[in-house]
Amino acid sequence: MVNETLIVKTFLSFVLALYTGLSLLSLFNQKNRVTFRKRKLFWCLILLASLSFVLVKVMPFSVYWIPLFGYSLFALLLCLFFSCIIFDLFFIGYKLLKQHPLEKTFAVRSSFFGCVILLLIVGLYAANYPSITYYHVKINKPAQVKQLRIVQLTDIHISELTSVNYIKTMVERVNQLKPDYIVITGDTLDKRLKPFVNKQMPSLFAQLKSTYGTIIIFGNHEHYGVQDEENNHEQAIIQAFEAGNMTVLKDNVLFLPQTGIYMIGRDDNSIGGYGRHRASLNSLLAQVNQEQPVILLDHQPLELDKAADLGVDILFSGHTHGGQIFPFTLLVKLKYENSWGIMQKQRANHYFTSIVSSGYGLWGPPIRIMSRAEIVVTDIHFNE
Numbered sequence: 001m002v003n004e005t006l007i008v009k010t011f012l013s014f015v016l017a018l019y020t021g022l023s024l025l026s027l028f029n030q031k032n033r034v035t036f037r038k039r040k041l042f043w044c045l046i047l048l049a050s051l052s053f054v055l056v057k058v059m060p061f062s063v064y065w066i067p068l069f070g071y072s073l074f075a076l077l078l079c080l081f082f083s084c085i086i087f088d089l090f091f092i093g094y095k096l097l098k099q100h101p102l103e104k105t106f107a108v109r110s111s112f113f114g115c116v117i118l119l120l121i122v123g124l125y126a127a128n129y130p131s132i133t134y135y136h137v138k139i140n141k142p143a144q145v146k147q148l149r150i151v152q153l154t155d156i157h158i159s160e161l162t163s164v165n166y167i168k169t170m171v172e173r174v175n176q177l178k179p180d181y182i183v184i185t186g187d188t189l190d191k192r193l194k195p196f197v198n199k200q201m202p203s204l205f206a207q208l209k210s211t212y213g214t215i216i217i218f219g220n221h222e223h224y225g226v227q228d229e230e231n232n233h234e235q236a237i238i239q240a241f242e243a244g245n246m247t248v249l250k251d252n253v254l255f256l257p258q259t260g261i262y263m264i265g266r267d268d269n270s271i272g273g274y275g276r277h278r279a280s281l282n283s284l285l286a287q288v289n290q291e292q293p294v295i296l297l298d299h300q301p302l303e304l305d306k307a308a309d310l311g312v313d314i315l316f317s318g319h320t321h322g323g324q325i326f327p328f329t330l331l332v333k334l335k336y337e338n339s340w341g342i343m344q345k346q347r348a349n350h351y352f353t354s355i356v357s358s359g360y361g362l363w364g365p366p367i368r369i370m371s372r373a374e375i376v377v378t379d380i381h382f383n384e
């Protein structure tokens with residue numbers, strides 16, 4: 001499976017390089033003007049940029065600036081790629097309307113670079129300045145409180161490249177929202193526990209303030225770390241999270257008497273790839289009283305109909321990043337029934353709500369195109 005994914009990524013990288021390279025040569029009228037040596041250098045740079053994402057993922061690096069450079073180079077290439085598409089479509093449209101091609105003047109070429117810079121700025125802003133998304137949900141069940149505010153964080157992906165100030169800002173913004181519960185729905189790590197510990201993240205996460213506490217579950221990247229690091233075993237991750245004053249749920253059911261609700265945390269679906277199985281949804285829900293509110297945390301937004309049929313009131317998920325970069329924003333919509341945002345299903349005696357966050361962090365290039373990082377705030381109202 002890993003090899004197949006690597007082959008697909010490499011193939012797409014070559015396609016990206018080929019299209020971008022040919023478009024740039026055409027835009028600057030250099031197809032037949034540059035020497036063979038300059039052309040070879042040009043294609044080497046384009047290929048290096050396109051393969052930088054794959055190389056960073058498969059090769060170990062002892063210094064953090066190498067993957068930072070690789071991701072940044074790939075982000076720049078993506079902006080060049082999308083700018084090439086925009087201008088190629090513009091050239092085609094102009095030719096169809098005017099019946100002659102648009103002359104590629106200095107102004108046109110300058111506009112192209114302006115487009116690249118604009119995409120880069122917008123992409124960096126969308127990735128590094130998360131929005132706050134608010135939802136209001138009604139649960140037609142009684143609880144010990146009239147309402148609850150749950151703040152969701154997900155897909156933080158803490159690695160060697162993660163800025164401590166970025167996490168400090170996250171903690172400050174969450175605390176300003178005055179949550180009753182904070183739920184962190186997986187992929188807090190990015191394959192490795194070591195950066196989380198070395199950057200003293202447990203002490204930062206311990207500063208998260210809520211009325212009743214912080215609850216965290218595993219995502220697929222926590223399980224990648226278990227496989228990749230000899231001393232990065234599951235119990236070490238749990239201990240690090242607990243050192244951050246977080247309650248870890250892995251196929252656990254937690255009744256919260258202060259509020260009168262059940263919180264269920266599932267292990268991630270990816271454990272099936274490591275020869276293990278997570279607890280079934282039926283077995284977990286058999287442990288709850290359906291007359292009281294049931295909130296489910298599951299990293300990947302799967303089995304929505306099953307959760308609805310079995311009586312779950314709200315499911316919080318992440319994993320998709322909202323696609324992060326177009327056209328993956330469209331592809332995740334094809335794969336998941338709810339790839340981002342809020343979705344409700346009506347059943348005979350209750351409403352089921354699925355909430356999927358695009359996440360606070362990033363995976364790969366440090367930009368977002370047609371998606372945005374976010375913190376999700378859900379105000380839940382109960383029956384009297």
